[in-house]
Amino acid sequence: MQIRWIQLLEFRNYRTLSYSPAPKLNILSGRNAQGKTNLLEGLAVLVTGRSFRTTRLADLPRWGAEAALVMGEIGRGEGTRTLRRAFRQIETGAWQPSGEQCEWARVIAFDWQDLAILNGAPAARRNFLDGFAGRLYASHIPGLLRYRKILARRAVLLQTGQADRLAPWDEQLAVVGVELLARRRAAAAALQTELARVFPALSGEAKKVEIRYRASLDVTEPAAFVAALERHRRAELRRGQTLVGPHRDDLLIELDGVDARVFGSRGQQRLLALALRLAEVLPVAEAAGTPPVLLLDDALSELDPHVQKNVLREIQTTEQVFLTTAEPEVPASDAARWEVKEGGLVAA
Ligand SMILES: Nc1ncnc2c1ncn2[C@@H]1O[C@H](COP(=O)(O)OP(=O)(O)OP(=O)(O)O)[C@@H](O)[C@H]1O
Ligand SMILES: [Mg+2]
Structure with missing residues (x-):
């Protein structure tokens, strides 16, 4: 798919901006704090x-x-779709979004926060995997939200000692939880396959990269989930929270058998984070x-020049790409270039 044109009004540091990007690689350069990330x-x-x-x-x-x-306007092949999204402040002071979803429209975004996938807490890896699974399966995010609601409900019951009222919530948690687990496992497997190709292509090294889903509760049937909850009942009442299930899981990311969280190089972690996004x-x-x-x-940034070249080669195999940079020279032959300056855009 492609973004054909975009208009921003009063968005971040843009008063008004009209931009018709190129269908392939768009390089958005500019000094710090000009509006690259905002765009x-x-x-x-x-x-x-x-x-x-x-x-x-x-x-x-x-x-x-x-x-x-x-x-x-966005398009794929012959089909186009005009989208309009507004954010308005209502009487309560809260901001309200409006605009409709397009069922085939997807973005994959990489930014420095993605480093947390490698060096952050398990929640960062779960969020990453859930975001990816959400782009694969329409039911994933609604299922996840439902799961979280049930968890919150169980927490109240556990904290107030109402064990006799847990049974229906256990059933629901088990059904939703087993589905969540299945989608996460499928997503992790899809990622593993692509990562095994993408990471060596970027790094230029034949290192073995592996990604594995680590479940706190290894079940495929709701009944087994419920049984596990019953086994943990006493501890759960003591701690006032649900102790097993997909909300306690992690993603193990290994490079040549070494856990990604413990290998030191920041450049390597950045590259692996980028590879994970490209593997999506x-x-x-x-x-x-x-x-x-x-x-x-x-x-x-922070990548060796030869690795930068590999990244540029890899991203030119997909359709539309937007790449921001604070460096003036990016060695890409086939790119449209713009400079972002004080909330405006000029062809570079
Ligand atoms: N809601 C907002 N309204 C007005 N200005 C904002 C708003 N949010 C952020 N800004 C400002 O917009 C400017 C540009 O931010 P942006 O993050 O896009 O910079 P950048 O070009 O990506 O810089 P860097 O190279 O440092 O990443 C910043 O000075 C920021 O403070
Ligand atoms: Mg930025």
């Missing part, structure tokens, strides 16, 4: 209605503005029926 965020908001870096809608409108507007592309393209738009924020 990528605007592109993500256009396509999906959501930012990749915050869930706080109040951050999106330009400071002091009463509303922010993101409009544009093919499975997501298959699931959505069209390649996703790639939004790469400062993806080349």
Whole structure:
């Protein structure tokens, strides 16, 4: 898929911006704090209605503005779709989004926060895997939200000692939890296959990279899930929370048999994080029926020049890509270039 044009009004540091990107690689260069990341965020908001870096809608409108507007057109093959998204402040002071979803529209975004997939807590890896699974399976995020609601409900019952009322919630948690687990495992397997190709292509080294789903509760049937909850009942009542299930799981990422969290090089961790994002592309393209738009924020920094070249080669095999950089020279032959300057865009 491609973004044909986008218009931002009162979005972040953009008062007004109209931009018709190239169908392939777009390089957005500029000095710090000019609006490069904000523009990528605007592109993500256009396509999906959501930012990749915050869930706080109040951050999106330009400071002091009463509303922010993101409009544009996306297309795949012959089909096009005009999208219009607004964020308005309502009487309570809260910000409200409006705009509709497009069922085949996907973005994959990479930014420095992705380093947490490698060196952060298990929650960062679960979030990464859930985001990916959400791009593959329409039911994943609704299922995850449902699971979290049931967890919150169980926590109240456990904390107030109402063990006799747990049974129906255990049943529901087990059904939703087993489905969640199955989708996460399938997503991790798809990622593993692609990562085994992408990481050596980027690094230029034949290192073996492996990714494995680590379940706190290894079950495939709801009945086994319920039985596990019953086994942990006393401890759960003591701790006031659900102690087993997909909310306690992790993703093990290994390079030549060494856990990614313990190998030291920051460059290597950055490259692996980028490789994980690029490994999403093919499975997501298959699931959505069209390649996703790639939004790469400062993806080349801290990488060796030969690795940068490999990254540029790899991203030119997909459809539309946006790459921001604070460096003036990016060695890509076939790219459209813009300079981002003070909330504006000029052809470079
Ligand atoms: N809601 C907002 N309204 C107005 N300005 C904002 C808003 N949110 C962020 N900004 C400002 O927009 C400017 C550009 O931010 P952005 O993160 O896009 O910079 P950048 O070009 O990516 O810089 P860097 O190279 O440092 O990553 C910053 O000065 C930031 O403070
Ligand atoms: Mg930035």
